[in-house]
Amino acid sequence: FPTTGLSKTYCIDKQVADSACTATAYLSGVKANYGTMGVSGLVTRNDCEAMRNESNHVDSIADWAQSCGKSTGLVTTTRVTHATPAALYAHTANRDWESDKHVLKAKLDPRECEDIASQLITRAPGNELNVILGGGRAHFLPDFVHDDEGHNGKRKDKRDLIDIWKQVKVKQGKSIAYVTNQTDLMKVNTSSTDYLLGLFSHDHLDYALDADLTKQPTLAEMTEVAVKMLDKNPEGFFLLVEGGRIDHAHHENMAHKALDETVEFSEAVRKASELVDLDETLIVVTADHSHTMTINGYPTRGNDILGLAGTSDVDNAAYTTLSYANGPSSKRKDIKRHDFSRDNLSE
Known part of the structure; x- marks a missing residue:
């Protein structure tokens, strides 16, 4: 890369940042409090009332890109409702409110404090993302529904958000694809598909060293499909790609897996660089915080x-x-x- 630099990471109220406030900073340009996403510093963690006040919401680069007619998407090895990807589309006082189950656990009303998965499917800019690839299927399914892997959903409101996403897009006359494994992902016709949703695990994706790569796509494969989906828009595109399991391995003190996930992320950057015109495309590679x-x-x-x-x-x-x-x-x-x-x- 021709240019390198350093970033100073912190939350408004914490010397050491988490991935929620930092993602808000680099995706929206606004410093936020620890554990909050897509909101200003007037919202502290767990403050549902302040979160509901739309004047405290901050727009992200996804909003700006969509307003310019660009295609948008996100790719991650974490749950798509996890801190980094969620800051692209959600406004929440707690990064942990990934489904209505978590809001209820906090003794709050999900109808007032909308969970992150619901915001992704029902509100802009989430519901206008052309590509959503990652994990976290359980947060989109009712708790009485089994997914293809035999895992139960987590939602208490009985809503199947995946089905809602499909119905809305079809009603809009859009060409869609919903995939749950590597084989089906690589078969997606990127030239004719308008919207792509891929949820490859009930939780985070497996570490690459542990994954069954006949079922779970690599980060580079997801990035390749996403770029091909988005690049057909003559107005351009914005894509967020996260190698989120680097962080998780460090939290677990698994250095080998952290380093291997870093290699996986590097491969995704390499793949994206091969697919785009670098004279017309800005690629920014960053971490949101360090580890010990x-x-x-x-x-x-x-x-x-x-x-x-x-x-x-x-x-x-x-x-x-x-x-x-x-x-x-x-x-x-x-x-x-x-x-x-x-x-x-x-x-």
Whole structure:
């Protein structure tokens, strides 16, 4: 990339940002409070009343693109209702209100505090996104409905949002496709399809290292289909692509999976770069916040990044090249140092 830079990430009320307030910042240009999305700083987390006040809503780049006649879409390896993608279309006081079940759990009325999945299907700009690809199928189905994988939905309002999406688009005379696996995704006729919804898991997509790639598409494959869908619009397009499981692996202290998911994200960027005219297309690659993964000691060049860095001068015990200051591996029940030399560090 010809230009690189640094970004300073924080929420209005937190020194360390989460993916909700940061996504609001880079998709809408407005700083927000921790855990909120698509709203101004006048809305604090869980404040349903302030969230309902439309003067506190902020437009996103999806709104701006659609108003200019451009096609729009999102691709993610997380649930499509998760923080980063949801900030593109939702206005909410809590990033966790992904279905009406979560709003009810907060002892609030979903008819007043609309959940994120419902906003995606029933409100602009979500209901005008030409491409929606990711996970989170359970948030769109009633809790008495089983999906193709045998998982129950989570919705309590008995609405099948997938069916509603289909009915509305067909009534509008649009050509649509709804897919749930890699095979059907790659068969989509991108030249004749107006709207594409793909939900490939009841929850987040599997880590690439764990995935059955005959069923689950890669991030690069989803990106390829999305770009081909959107690029046919002569007015141009906006596409958000998130490698969201990088973050999840770091939270779980799984460095190998975090690095592999980063490679998957890089492949998606490469695929997009191959498909577009780079003289006419701006590609921005960024993270929304960092993690506490650190390289320790003085490992030799070429040393396995997932291996050992050496032995400590203090107690002669081996220590890993990578470590985390939070998460499962940071918890210590005693002060005795653990001997990592006998562990499988490939995770």
